Amino acid sequence: MEKSLTNKDIEDGKKISIIFSNLSEENKTMAMVYLSALRDKEIADSVKQMNEM
Numbered sequence: 001m002e003k004s005l006t007n008k009d010i011e012d013g014k015k016i017s018i019i020f021s022n023l024s025e026e027n028k029t030m031a032m033v034y035l036s037a038l039r040d041k042e043i044a045d046s047v048k049q050m051n052e053m
Contacts, residue, residue, distance in 0.1 A: 023031060 020028065020031065
């Protein structure tokens with residue numbers, strides 16, 4: 001499923017990039033681990049939801 005980016009998506013991405021660039025290397029690693037866990041949870045939840053149909 002392909003989604004078009006809105007201007008808000010682009011502006012949010014720029015804000016996230018600025019915030020991320022100001023983090024220490026250790027905090028960047030922690031942020032990436034956390035985001036990866038959120039993505040994994042989202043995938044697991046969608047699979048669970050599909051299996052319940």
